[in-house]
Amino acid sequence: MNIFTAEHTPAEVVKAFPKASDLFKQYKIDFCCGGDQSLASVFLNKDLKESTILNELNTAYKKWQAEDHELTNWDDMALSQLIDHIVNHHHRFLEEELAPLSQFVTKIYKVHGEKHPHLKELHRLYHELKVELEEHTMKEEAEVFPLIKTYENQPTEDLLHHIHVANGTLEDEHDHAGALLKQIREITNDFTPPSDACNSYRITYARLADLESDTFQHIHLENNVLFHRL
Numbered sequence: 001m002n003i004f005t006a007e008h009t010p011a012e013v014v015k016a017f018p019k020a021s022d023l024f025k026q027y028k029i030d031f032c033c034g035g036d037q038s039l040a041s042v043f044l045n046k047d048l049k050e051s052t053i054l055n056e057l058n059t060a061y062k063k064w065q066a067e068d069h070e071l072t073n074w075d076d077m078a079l080s081q082l083i084d085h086i087v088n089h090h091h092r093f094l095e096e097e098l099a100p101l102s103q104f105v106t107k108i109y110k111v112h113g114e115k116h117p118h119l120k121e122l123h124r125l126y127h128e129l130k131v132e133l134e135e136h137t138m139k140e141e142a143e144v145f146p147l148i149k150t151y152e153n154q155p156t157e158d159l160l161h162h163i164h165v166a167n168g169t170l171e172d173e174h175d176h177a178g179a180l181l182k183q184i185r186e187i188t189n190d191f192t193p194p195s196d197a198c199n200s201y202r203i204t205y206a207r208l209a210d211l212e213s214d215t216f217q218h219i220h221l222e223n224n225v226l227f228h229r230l
Contacts, residue, residue: 013057075225
């Protein structure tokens, strides 16, 4: 791809240029759950200046291309390999991060909640998200991903139908997780700790930002690459 236009979707852009996700997060452009709308539509709905963002995007893309990055072509990868990547990178990240981060979210709520009342809502939102992601990844690994691997080796219309039904539910769960992350970003002022924040407070916000980044990439790979290929 030589240049991005307003006719491309955010999902298409991130698929070709992964670092575009940083720019999209800056402008709060959804590239995972709602990544199938054209950029023109997104710019219109968000009242963003099309020429400015496209110029930033294409300038960054040309610089990235000049640095000769090796791009993973997800469409050429076997479905089983793509699933293994999702599990080994994104599911394991959640498995290792959700419980420790829960302790940080709870700690700052208990210590600073009286002075910073929004931490009560942050605590609620985070733990709703935690349960959602834990149940979601278990369902994928126990039920849906094995079906897809079976279909890859022994494709049948009946099996594909079962996968499509299951994927519809998973995409609904992705939408819910994405909505929770957006609320967390909003309530934390884009993960910006207050000026008097202690180290635990700052660490919590930084780890929440990392969680958002990894989860959006995770959802993008499932919605816009894996499920899209079935």
